[in-house]
Amino acid sequence: MIAVLIAAIICLSNLLKKERIESKRQSGNVEALFSELKTYKVRDSLNVAESKQLRLTIEELKEYREADAKLIKELKLKPSQVEYIAHTKVVTKDSIVFVLKDSCFNYADRWAEFNGCIRSDTVDFNYQTSDSLSTVVNREYKHHFLWFRWGTKGYRMKIVNHNPRSRITYNEFIKIEK
Numbered sequence: 001m002i003a004v005l006i007a008a009i010i011c012l013s014n015l016l017k018k019e020r021i022e023s024k025r026q027s028g029n030v031e032a033l034f035s036e037l038k039t040y041k042v043r044d045s046l047n048v049a050e051s052k053q054l055r056l057t058i059e060e061l062k063e064y065r066e067a068d069a070k071l072i073k074e075l076k077l078k079p080s081q082v083e084y085i086a087h088t089k090v091v092t093k094d095s096i097v098f099v100l101k102d103s104c105f106n107y108a109d110r111w112a113e114f115n116g117c118i119r120s121d122t123v124d125f126n127y128q129t130s131d132s133l134s135t136v137v138n139r140e141y142k143h144h145f146l147w148f149r150w151g152t153k154g155y156r157m158k159i160v161n162h163n164p165r166s167r168i169t170y171n172e173f174i175k176i177e178k
Helices: 002-034 058-064 066-074
Strands: 038-042 046-057 084-092 104-108 112-118 123-129 133-145 148-161 166-177
Touching (some): 046 058
Antiparallel strands (some): 038 046, 046 148, 133 148
16 A cells, blocks of 8 residues: 555656646746847847747647748658747848949948949849848856856847847747747
């Protein structure tokens, strides 16, 4: 009878531990979903966006993120092979003044190139823009004492946009858990 009681206590203890882990994961997801994208600048011109991770199971990915699951299938990957998924939206906005010379104009710098010619019956306009993003994923520690740190509370993704005309408007960082 005592052995059965001890076995039941151990089983309930393990179940409670699993439920606490799941509860922390769910509360972290709620925090990640409701927190706004944190943006700031470094070196006076580089835009940085920071977001928390969203932790989804494979079943949740298939149920709530159908587009991501479809993309994984199109890439010929199994959901169990995928570790992280990131979505970032960048908007580039600027105004440029052109000096027309013989009804043609050209402009080029490190991030954009425009050229066009206006003729009596047609207008030719060509443009090319470029952008450069750097992504850094860092771990948030759960515990720290003096200079010792241990445990993982979660991860944060920081994206640096090197184009001073661009602004990161959306970022989502998803960790797929088995």
